[in-house]
Amino acid sequence: MNILEQIKQELPWLDGNTVYDLTRGKPSSEQLDITENYYSKLTTPYEMDGIDLRNYGNPEGLPSARELGSKILKTNFDETFALDNSSLTLMHQIISCALFLGFKNSKLNAESKIICPVPGYDRHFKLLENFGVEMLTVPFQKDGPDLNAVKDLLKNESNIHGIVCVPRHSNPTGHTYSDNNVEQLFELLVPHKENFSIFWDNAYACHDIEVTIQQTPADQIAKRFGLENNLFQVGSTSKITLAGSGISFISSSMDNLSKFIDFRNAITPGPNKMNQGIHVKYFELVSIEQQMEKLKKIIKPKFELVDDILKPLKDEGCCTYNKPTGGYFYSIDATTSNADEIVQTCSQLGLKLLPMGSCFPYGADPDNSNIRLAPTFPDLASLERCVNIFKNVLKYLN
Ligand SMILES: Cc1ncc(COP(=O)(O)O)c(C=O)c1O
Incomplete structure (x- = not known):
């Protein structure tokens, strides 16, 4: 009997038609229902902060929306702008601006190389690849990027x-950077500050599912090292309220923000202030903390379920992973270095996973071991089936 037949015998509910999907970090309908429940009670505002929301203008965003962004990112109001629906788009625009116009201390060019802690967010890597920026990888240490590896790259590469960086509940590994790690990292960057961009994507800024983790705001640390013109923080409400229909935020020095808005003014006559206004009103009904507590009640049992099912295999040495303390993902390493085979076999059984290597620049996982699981989207019953397929494949291919 081949592996597929053996697994089908173990999992008699596999019908060959149902598609199971753990590819993308999407909120579940249950999460979105929480938002809809409050959202549907809101009436569209047409005026806020003395500003006519129906018209062009205010390229930096509504003051009340900027206030919301500075609360989520823990940044200063003056240095936080509220823009459109996607922080990934902001990353794209920041990189375009750094490449084509240049910020004071951040100027990318055709020769530029960017350090990427891995495994990391696949869309960051695709974005950088699209710009032709070379990516150099470093692994993680327990509390952030491996600083010795960063040091070696800075010494040996031009x-x-x-x-x-995704400094909190990093996608997909779940790493949260310690203050010590950030301080040492920034110290290493000081000699390079004439031209260095620190892309700080805080997509999971308030997404703790265990205890609340304390982190000193990155801009405070950057300012201590004179790196305020090098730091670009982004974030959004995508994983807080509505994915793709919320507000994104950028925080950097006033100098950089002014350059960025000059650049953006040729892209758009202004952000969607009606949407910003609705979001501001939303968080008058429910605080960010209350919203995150409600989401946690849905997400936490899913994360526990994944661990309950996979822990026996981890204990047997078939795979390694850290149980996430927040965020949206599990990052699993197959000890037998056959991630490609595992992903392919899961697919033959109806379970979709990201292609092997997706969490590495250029899709190149040197160990052929990393597999990202995104457990938030399916309901619990479906997730249990997904993870059981995965577990059996991992076990049989070990
Ligand atoms: C690290 C990271 N950044 C950005 C995003 C996308 O955020 P947005 O919807 O604001 O573009 C995601 C979504 O999975 C993410 O994991």
Whole structure:
């Protein structure tokens, strides 16, 4: 009997038609229902902060929306702008601006190389690849990027002009950077500050599912090292309220923000202030903390379920992973270095996973071991089936 037949015998509910999907970090309908429940009670505002929301203008965003962004990112109001629906778009625009116009201390060019802690967010890597920026990888240490590896790259490579970081519940590994790690990282960057961009994507800024983790705001640390012109923080409400229909935020020095808005003024006559207004009103009904508590009640049992099912295999040494303390993902490493085979076999059984290597620049996982699971979207019953397929494949291919 081949592996597929053996697994089908173990999982008699596999019908060959149902598609199981753990590819993308999407909120479940249950999460979105929480938002809809309050959202549907709101009436569209047409005026806020003395501003006519129906018209062009205010390229920096509504003051009340900027206030919301500074609360989520823990940044200063003056240095936080509220823009449209996607922080990934902001990353794209920041990189375009750094490449084509240049910020004071952040100027990318055709020779630029960017440091990427791995495994990381696949869309960051695709974005950088699309711009032709070379990516150099570093692994993680327990509390952030491996600083020795960063140091070696800075010493041995020329034209390193940036690093891309997800400092809290990193996608997909779940790493949260310690203050100590950030301080040492920033200290290493000081000699390079004439031209260095620190892309700080805080997509999971308030997404703790265990305890609330304390982190000193990155801009405070950056200012201590004189790196305020090098730091670009982004975030959004995508994983807080409505994915793709919320507000994104950027925080940087006033100098950089002014350059960025000059650049953006040629892209758009202004952000969607009606949407910003609705979001501001939303958080008058429910605080960010209350919203996150409600989401946690849905997400936490899913994360526990994944661990309950996979822990026996981890204990047997078939795979390694850290149980996430927040965020949206599990990052699993197959100890037998056959991630490609595992992903393909799961697919033959109806379970979709990201292609092997997706969490590495250029799709190149040197160990052929990493697999990202995104457990938030399916309901619990479906998730249990997904993870059981995965577990059996992992077990049989070990
Ligand atoms: C690290 C990271 N950044 C950005 C995003 C996308 O955020 P947005 O919807 O604001 O573009 C995601 C979504 O999965 C993410 O994991």
